Amino acid sequence: MPFSSLSDIQDRLNSGQTTAVEVAQLYLDRIAAFNDTLNAFVHIDPTHVLAQAEASDAYRAKHEARPLEGLPIAVKDIFCTQDGPTQCCSNILKDFHAPYDAQVITRLKEAGAVLVGKTNMDEFAMGSSNETSAFGACRNPWDTERIPGGSSGGSAAAVAAALTPAALGTDTGGSIRQPAAVTGITGLKPTYGRVSRRGIIAFASSLDQAGPMTRTVRDTAMITAAISGHDSRDATSVADAPEVDWLAACDAQDMKGLKIGRPKEYFVDGMDAEVRASVETALKKCEELGAEIIDISLPHTEAAVAAYYVIAPSEASANLSRYDSVRFGHRCENPEDLLDMYTRSRDEGFGSEVKRRILTGAFALSSGYYDAYYLKAQQVRTLIQQDFIQAFEEVDVIATPTSPIPAFKLGEKTDDPLTMYLSDIFTIAVNLAGLPGLSQPCGFASNLPVGLQWIGPAWREDIVLSAAAAYEGATDWSNKAPATFGGES
Numbered sequence: 001m002p003f004s005s006l007s008d009i010q011d012r013l014n015s016g017q018t019t020a021v022e023v024a025q026l027y028l029d030r031i032a033a034f035n036d037t038l039n040a041f042v043h044i045d046p047t048h049v050l051a052q053a054e055a056s057d058a059y060r061a062k063h064e065a066r067p068l069e070g071l072p073i074a075v076k077d078i079f080c081t082q083d084g085p086t087q088c089c090s091n092i093l094k095d096f097h098a099p100y101d102a103q104v105i106t107r108l109k110e111a112g113a114v115l116v117g118k119t120n121m122d123e124f125a126m127g128s129s130n131e132t133s134a135f136g137a138c139r140n141p142w143d144t145e146r147i148p149g150g151s152s153g154g155s156a157a158a159v160a161a162a163l164t165p166a167a168l169g170t171d172t173g174g175s176i177r178q179p180a181a182v183t184g185i186t187g188l189k190p191t192y193g194r195v196s197r198r199g200i201i202a203f204a205s206s207l208d209q210a211g212p213m214t215r216t217v218r219d220t221a222m223i224t225a226a227i228s229g230h231d232s233r234d235a236t237s238v239a240d241a242p243e244v245d246w247l248a249a250c251d252a253q254d255m256k257g258l259k260i261g262r263p264k265e266y267f268v269d270g271m272d273a274e275v276r277a278s279v280e281t282a283l284k285k286c287e288e289l290g291a292e293i294i295d296i297s298l299p300h301t302e303a304a305v306a307a308y309y310v311i312a313p314s315e316a317s318a319n320l321s322r323y324d325s326v327r328f329g330h331r332c333e334n335p336e337d338l339l340d341m342y343t344r345s346r347d348e349g350f351g352s353e354v355k356r357r358i359l360t361g362a363f364a365l366s367s368g369y370y371d372a373y374y375l376k377a378q379q380v381r382t383l384i385q386q387d388f389i390q391a392f393e394e395v396d397v398i399a400t401p402t403s404p405i406p407a408f409k410l411g412e413k414t415d416d417p418l419t420m421y422l423s424d425i426f427t428i429a430v431n432l433a434g435l436p437g438l439s440q441p442c443g444f445a446s447n448l449p450v451g452l453q454w455i456g457p458a459w460r461e462d463i464v465l466s467a468a469a470a471y472e473g474a475t476d477w478s479n480k481a482p483a484t485f486g487g488e489s
């Protein structure tokens with residue numbers, strides 16, 4: 001049972017073979033047994049988890065079960081929750097309790113989900129390895145000497161080791177897809193504007209989007225169905241977004257005639273040979289299933305990382321200016337005056353990666369540099385968007401590796417921010433263009449999971465989900481799980 005999909009657990013709940021309380025207890029026991037090793041959860045309140053499960057069983061006894069009735073879902077520490085602390089894994093928000101639930105949390109509750117706890121992450125979601133967390137690094141269940149990816153590393157590790165069957169993450173430049181790839185699970189970043197950002201602690205507002213991290217494509221669809229939809233209290237949530245029939249998209253598993261673009265810029269020298277081979281083999285499989293593989297070019301890909309590392313820090317420097325220690329958050333001892341209070345509180349509260357982003361962003365936005373950096377980066381962003389628009393005139397969907405390398409060792413890249421930034425070379429353009437992107441397992445490199453990324457046109461998560469579901473149905477990769485945690489590898 002621990003490695004079951006959400007939909008399998010749902011079947012068992014529906015047929016009365018188990019109860020929400022039994023399911024919750026099973027995962028709580030696994031968290032108690034394995035969290036010390038993995039550091040995937042930073043907050044857990046077993047009594048509260050069981051109380052929600054009991055309430056769900058009581059609801060089911062009286063009413064028709066809601067879409068996620070009794071299903072455990074963990075959430076990244078970036079989501080504001082009224083229950084328990086919301087700290088964004090930063091000392092500046094140590095012991096902060098949010099006054100309200102993020103809209104996606106409200107939606108999960110309304111769908112009957114049991115919220116399991118808060119998962120570890122890079123501080124303010126800035127990182128690709130979970131090593132910038134104020135609560136210490138999280139570990140990859142496939143090899144605990146290695147990183148689980150980031151920034152949603154805790155959510156990824158928790159799902160991969162079956163400490164929860166599903167989790168929510170956020171993705172600004174790859175933070176759902178890259179950790180999903182390196183831990184062998186499935187994760188979706190929806191189209192920008194599909195999911196409300198209200199109550200999600202902001203990193204880069206024009207890029208941030210929340211999404212699910214699960215064992216299967218269908219589970220990803222189930223959660224996205226629950227959390228997506230217009231929110232009149234979030235100006236970036238799109239009111240008339242084209243709707244998707246989420247579960248039907250997963251049932252339509254036919255690849256016949258599907259035109260899959262293979263961008264040459266995503267198969268480059270320097271990437272891991274086994275990663276490349278796994279993705280090439282996956283594309284051959286799609287061809288056998290009736291798809292047509294078409295070589296395409298996304299010529300501005302090379303500029304994506306540079307544009308992102310101007311835009312994201314610029315937005316972050318503005319968003320993080322609110323942490324001034326006046327109304328909430330860490331405040332230094334005995335400030336001499338107001339300026340001393342601001343500077344010392346921020347110096348003590350933020351970690352070094354967050355400071356690096358604030359400084360870079362403030363510089364890029366400062367007068368005299370704005371045109372050279374921020375404006376230029378926005379122009380590059382438009383070119384990247386146009387690359388995709390042109391490509392989708394020729395193909396239905398694009399397939400690429402999610403990450404150029406499998407999980408690296410803890411500490412391996414911490415002294416070299418630039419190589420760390422390059423971990424997201426294949427995921428960042430999707431955020432800049434606002435498109436849906438999904439990562440699913442497609443093999444192993446040096447016994448570590450490899451991810452296959454599907455990119456769709458805006459609002460066409462259905463195409464992405466059907467392609468991923470067809471590939472998943474024809475292969476066995478999503479059934480693999482790390483043996484040390486009781487899985488079948």
Ligand code: GLN
Nearest residue numbers: 125126127172173174175
């Ligand atoms: N790794 C990227 C960064 O550090 C992306 C992070 C994210 O998607 N939140 O900015």
